[in-house]
Amino acid sequence: MYGGLANSLQTNTIGQPWHQRPKAQGFALQTRWLWLQKTDQDRAWSELPIKTAPEVQAFFRASTYTAVGDGRLALFWEDRVHGNCISDLAPCLYQLVPSHTRQQQSVQEALTNRQWVHAIAGGLSQTAIEEYLELWTILEQINLIDQPDRLDRMALVT
Numbered sequence: 001m002y003g004g005l006a007n008s009l010q011t012n013t014i015g016q017p018w019h020q021r022p023k024a025q026g027f028a029l030q031t032r033w034l035w036l037q038k039t040d041q042d043r044a045w046s047e048l049p050i051k052t053a054p055e056v057q058a059f060f061r062a063s064t065y066t067a068v069g070d071g072r073l074a075l076f077w078e079d080r081v082h083g084n085c086i087s088d089l090a091p092c093l094y095q096l097v098p099s100h101t102r103q104q105q106s107v108q109e110a111l112t113n114r115q116w117v118h119a120i121a122g123g124l125s126q127t128a129i130e131e132y133l134e135l136w137t138i139l140e141q142i143n144l145i146d147q148p149d150r151l152d153r154m155a156l157v158t
Helices: 002-010 018-039 054-063 091-095 107-118 126-139
Strands: 064-067 153-156
Touching: 018 054, 018 064, 054 064, 091 126, 107 126
Parallel strands: none
Antiparallel strands: 064 153
């Protein structure tokens, strides 16, 4: 009788041992921090880099996208804009951009006078050239809204 109660206290509804629950809770908390960093710029820590596990970042990217308005808040190299991340569209090209640029260059900065091209460093392989040309074509279709009240906004994938 008591053995069944003890077992149910040690596992959750999907049979995960109790000692693994903090990892799942930490995963959810880290995902929330990433969400708040993107959606609430008034938080004092929103400009600080948040160290999260690669799995958390992958989950966050897969479950969110940025609806671009004026392009000032969305990160060109990192955020999912118009349904895609640059790292998914052009992985070889993405690797040729310094990480500090990937983490700072906004969509507005990148598209102004095609500054995204100047961020690419190093020699281009044939694959990177193909990705570059494909990305160029895609980016030609993006029009930013030049109105101060049309900010970028983060949304969940439905």
